[in-house]
Amino acid sequence: MVFFVGEEQPIMQMEIANQMQAEEALRDRERELSLLVDMVPSHLWRLTPEGEPTFFNRRMTDFLGLDVPDTDKPGMSRLDVLISTVLHPQDAVEFGETLRNSLATGVPFSLKYRLRRTDGLYRWMSSRAEPLRDHTGRIVQWYGLCHDIDDLVTAQEALHDRERELSLLVDMVPSNLWRLTPQGETTLVNKRMADFLGMDLDDTQQLAVVFDTIFHPDDAGEVEAVLGSCLRTGERFSMKYRLRRSDGVYRWMSGRAEPLRDEDGNIVQWFGLCHDIDDQMHAEDALRRAYDKLAQATQAASLAELSASIAHEVNQPLAAIVANSHACYRWLSATPPNVERAKITAERITRDANSAADVVSRVRALFRRTPHARSPEDVNRLTSEVCQLMVDEAAAKNVRIRTELAPDLPSVALDRVQIQQVLVNLIRNGVEAIEAADDSQHVLQILSCFDGPDAVRIEVRDDGTGFKDAERVFEPFFTTKPHGMGMGLAICRSIIESHGGRLWMANNEMRGATVAFKLPLAASETP
Amino acid sequence: MNPRDEIVFVVDDDARVREALGELLESLGWRTETFAAATDYVACRKPDLPACLILDVELPDVNGLEFQKQLSSDAHPPIVFITGHGDIPSSVRAIQGGAVDFLAKPVGEVDLIAAVRAAIRRDREQRTTRAELAELMRRLSQLTPREREVLPLVVSGLLNKQAAAELGISEITLEIHRSKIMHKMEAASLADLVRIAEKLRIPVTHSRRSGSSRECTTRSL
Numbered sequence A: 001m002v003f004f005v006g007e008e009q010p011i012m013q014m015e016i017a018n019q020m021q022a023e024e025a026l027r028d029r030e031r032e033l034s035l036l037v038d039m040v041p042s043h044l045w046r047l048t049p050e051g052e053p054t055f056f057n058r059r060m061t062d063f064l065g066l067d068v069p070d071t072d073k074p075g076m077s078r079l080d081v082l083i084s085t086v087l088h089p090q091d092a093v094e095f096g097e098t099l100r101n102s103l104a105t106g107v108p109f110s111l112k113y114r115l116r117r118t119d120g121l122y123r124w125m126s127s128r129a130e131p132l133r134d135h136t137g138r139i140v141q142w143y144g145l146c147h148d149i150d151d152l153v154t155a156q157e158a159l160h161d162r163e164r165e166l167s168l169l170v171d172m173v174p175s176n177l178w179r180l181t182p183q184g185e186t187t188l189v190n191k192r193m194a195d196f197l198g199m200d201l202d203d204t205q206q207l208a209v210v211f212d213t214i215f216h217p218d219d220a221g222e223v224e225a226v227l228g229s230c231l232r233t234g235e236r237f238s239m240k241y242r243l244r245r246s247d248g249v250y251r252w253m254s255g256r257a258e259p260l261r262d263e264d265g266n267i268v269q270w271f272g273l274c275h276d277i278d279d280q281m282h283a284e285d286a287l288r289r290a291y292d293k294l295a296q297a298t299q300a301a302s303l304a305e306l307s308a309s310i311a312h313e314v315n316q317p318l319a320a321i322v323a324n325s326h327a328c329y330r331w332l333s334a335t336p337p338n339v340e341r342a343k344i345t346a347e348r349i350t351r352d353a354n355s356a357a358d359v360v361s362r363v364r365a366l367f368r369r370t371p372h373a374r375s376p377e378d379v380n381r382l383t384s385e386v387c388q389l390m391v392d393e394a395a396a397k398n399v400r401i402r403t404e405l406a407p408d409l410p411s412v413a414l415d416r417v418q419i420q421q422v423l424v425n426l427i428r429n430g431v432e433a434i435e436a437a438d439d440s441q442h443v444l445q446i447l448s449c450f451d452g453p454d455a456v457r458i459e460v461r462d463d464g465t466g467f468k469d470a471e472r473v474f475e476p477f478f479t480t481k482p483h484g485m486g487m488g489l490a491i492c493r494s495i496i497e498s499h500g501g502r503l504w505m506a507n508n509e510m511r512g513a514t515v516a517f518k519l520p521l522a523a524s525e526t527p
Numbered sequence B: 001m002n003p004r005d006e007i008v009f010v011v012d013d014d015a016r017v018r019e020a021l022g023e024l025l026e027s028l029g030w031r032t033e034t035f036a037a038a039t040d041y042v043a044c045r046k047p048d049l050p051a052c053l054i055l056d057v058e059l060p061d062v063n064g065l066e067f068q069k070q071l072s073s074d075a076h077p078p079i080v081f082i083t084g085h086g087d088i089p090s091s092v093r094a095i096q097g098g099a100v101d102f103l104a105k106p107v108g109e110v111d112l113i114a115a116v117r118a119a120i121r122r123d124r125e126q127r128t129t130r131a132e133l134a135e136l137m138r139r140l141s142q143l144t145p146r147e148r149e150v151l152p153l154v155v156s157g158l159l160n161k162q163a164a165a166e167l168g169i170s171e172i173t174l175e176i177h178r179s180k181i182m183h184k185m186e187a188a189s190l191a192d193l194v195r196i197a198e199k200l201r202i203p204v205t206h207s208r209r210s211g212s213s214r215e216c217t218t219r220s221l
Helices: A008-039 A058-064 A078-086 A089-105 A150-172 A191-197 A204-208 A217-233 A278-333 A339-366 A379-396 A416-437 A488-498 B015-027 B038-043 B064-071 B088-096 B109-141 B145-155 B160-167 B171-184 B190-199 B208-220
Strands: A043-047 A053-056 A109-116 A122-133 A139-148 A176-180 A186-189 A237-244 A250-261 A267-276 A375-377 A399-405 A412-414 A442-450 A455-461 A502-507 A513-520 B007-011 B031-035 B051-056 B079-083 B101-104
Touching: A008 A058, A043 A058, A043 A122, A053 A058, A053 A078, A058 A109, A078 A089, A078 A109, A089 A109, A089 A122, A109 A139, A122 A150, A150 A191, A176 A191, A176 A250, A186 A191, A186 A204, A191 A237, A217 A237, A237 A267, A250 A278, A278 A339, A278 B015, A278 B109, A339 B015, A375 A379, A375 A416, A379 A399, A379 A412, A379 A416, A379 A442, A379 A455, A399 A416, A412 A416, A412 A513, A416 A442, A416 A455, A416 A488, A416 A513, A488 A502, A488 A513, B007 B015, B007 B038, B015 B031, B015 B109, B031 B038, B051 B064, B051 B109, B064 B079, B064 B088, B079 B088, B079 B109, B088 B101, B101 B109, B109 B190, B145 B160, B145 B171, B145 B190, B160 B171
Parallel strands: A399 A442, B007 B031, B007 B051, B051 B079, B079 B101
Antiparallel strands: A043 A053, A043 A139, A109 A122, A122 A139, A176 A186, A176 A267, A237 A250, A250 A267, A375 A412, A442 A455, A455 A513, A502 A513
């Protein structure tokens, strides 16, 4: 827009234009700022030095559902109106005090509190305000910023609850929990475990050395070795041991631990638990003892039954053989001889004799057990156990069992069940031999000792009638007893020989007989 | 006596023993039939011949001694027991139950022959007794009801007069009944009729002697 009115005219016009331009730019900036103030995702507010609100940004008015003029109420300051309407009743006092303190002292204001949203819900806010001062240092305005931290607070609270719950769980779970550093230092035990051990949970010094004192002396060494090895290798820990309860009683525990690793596979912590299996262990013990007793009783009975069954198995083909041979003879002696039928019967004789031989080899196979049934056993303990089992039976027949067991005998690899059978049988034989002798008090002696450097020997010595024919006693079906089947000693000998040992008997110099067997220390297998 | 007219039954669960005993008995001339179980023996139709039953004590379906007990109510061949492991109480029980013998396996030929022969002899006797009894029963069945009333009185030894009085009939009528009884029962004499009545176990209801002795006893009291 140019007017030709002299030299100044265009300049004036230019100034006006510049001024308008500047004003325009200023308005733009102001609009921009106002937009910024309204759009920033936080509440902005301004107070007078006395604390009276003079400005809320758009976000804030939207949140509260009210603007500065709405806080005008007769007889009340705007601030008081604000506090009483939008602050959570539990936070109102603290808010008022903190803010007034800042107003009075000029200290920046900072507080978390709950603010009521327009829909009536309170939300957690984090709020800060600082004063603006003029060049004399006088406070001109307070500017505040407040943003919604409700989601954060809620999440934190949930986290807190969870933590509390977890810690409750750790304490309430009916098991003892513990945590170790990778070096094996205890850093935590749960309340239950602390109660069990009678220790103070807060005493960290006691905690660090707790594992040094709580194990049964018999278990401590092994636990230390196993746990130490696990800590080194990272293998999971699992074993049974006894822990000392606060009252000094040791109880069996089953303990397990596993390492927690970081992303690189380094062990960060060890978490362990152990639970009380003491009652269970005792129950198992009792059960095992009962089972052992039963097994022994069964073995004692089964030898007699086995003998009877073998005798029957052999007797049937023998009966057939005898009848067939008579028949064969008759057919041949007839006039004219009936050769055809004689042949048939002769074939049957062969067949049945083989079948009897089969029985015998089956019996042999029965006592040729697989080697894995053999385990190292303390011969003395085995002998004592059998003696204990037999003591009543012997006492009923006026026989006392006396043992003389050599100390320090090494263990021998043997089939426990079979050797028990042998001992039961030898003791029973001895007792019966004595019983047959006469009626006074007798002693059955049982000895164990070394037989050379690499065998042990067990002797069963009776003072009965002795044997008339020492070698024949091992023949199957040979018996000197009125009710015996005569299989006992033959079976005993097969058992001992299958162990690579030897069984023999001899009459004593004075009276009675001794049956002895030896077992090699190095288990040799004979087919 | 031809053994082919005699039969031996063998009950044993062991096929070899059964077969061998059968063979031996056959070679000795007897007819034999063998069974694996007591029930098979019971189910089988048996020829009408003097027989012997050889029975194993240890049978799968029923113990031999139990089976003996079950058989005892009927007419059956005499039993010879065989056993793998005989004990004294079992053998005593068997013999008391009427067994002929109780043999241990393996059974010797001599013992077997002796036992089977004894059993068959006993069966012949039993069969004769049974046949006789059947004949007497047949004769008894021919008597009229009145004659059956008269028979016990006659064999009790009552005089005709006493028997007639007992039945309330005349002495003549009684004599007619009595002669018909003698004829039908094929009795040669009164003594013969008494023996027949004994075999038929006809109860002696009126004893003249015992009646008088009772009176004597009463008086003496």
